[in-house]
Amino acid sequence: MKLASLKEGGRDGTLVVVSRDLSRGVRVPQIAATLQQAIEDWDRAAPALAEVYAALTRGDEPRSFAIDPQQLASPLPRAFQFLDGSVYLHHMEKARKARGADMPPNYKTDPLMYQGLSDRFIGPRDPMVVPDESLGLDYEAELAVVVGDVPMGTSAAQASGHIKLLMLLNDFTLRTITRTELPKGFGFMQAKPTSSFSPVAVTPEELGAAWDGEKLDLPILSSINGQPMGRANTARDMFFTYRALIAHAARTRSLSAGTIIGAGAVSNLDPETGYACLAEKRADEELAAGRATTPWLRFGDRVRIEMLDAGGASIFGAIDNAVAKA
Incomplete structure (x- = not known):
């Protein structure tokens, strides 16, 4: 449903x-x-x-x-907890290289995860307001799950049964701020202003065979001002699945019903699938030509994120946020 x-x-x-x-x-x-x-x-x-x-x-x-x-507001207009991972290592490696940061030594054994703002989310068609274009606003096209109550110590094998809903996520990021904020060692704060989610959340059975209990085998489509950016498959090249993310988050604490868990900007090794964020596109430009030419989001730009079923129908509805000055 x-x-x-x-x-x-x-x-x-x-x-x-x-x-x-x-x-x-x-x-x-x-x-x-x-x-x-x-x-x-x-x-x-x-x-x-x-x-x-x-x-x-x-x-x-x-x-x-x-x-x-x-x-429509976000399916959960606010949440008791929002956790976002980074399980597409191809994306993480590029994003960190672009800002001159090394990969964590244990990034292939422990999922990277942060706790984000959750006291309010913007609606799927609301403007994303920022005070200044120079802050380097980027979008990140993601898939997120919503869990019921998850006991502390839940294993990955047990985690699938706690997933109640799935929805699309645009995890906005202020890339200029990340360069100075993350080296402090306390994680994101100002660099993650808020996020938006798809118009609807769906139960796992609604996805049919595309959902196997830990990942969703469908492409996530993103565009800026009507120009396609990417169509990476959310199951492909996923180093840690949602089951692993839930178990990781619940290792030392329980998770309250309504906790949202994202998996990071979707990224496939196949370059033909494009990009789910501007940071990765700019990283490729820097590697190829020595400098990035694609600008960060500007006032008036519109970001659209959607997922279609095998028949071409929208599953979650589209996130469609315009960028506006605060």
């Missing part, structure tokens, strides 16, 4: 069940007022939500209304 949040009812929005073609929605206050409430009581809420989804799919849900993507 597919779930979304309307920009109404407070900071956590109003939960709606969305039709498979993303055209219709139904409010479900009798089941859960918000997606966070549903995730916290998933064993009870999920079957009831699935019944509404089935009725909506059949076209016999009288409470349905037309979905306007502009009125």
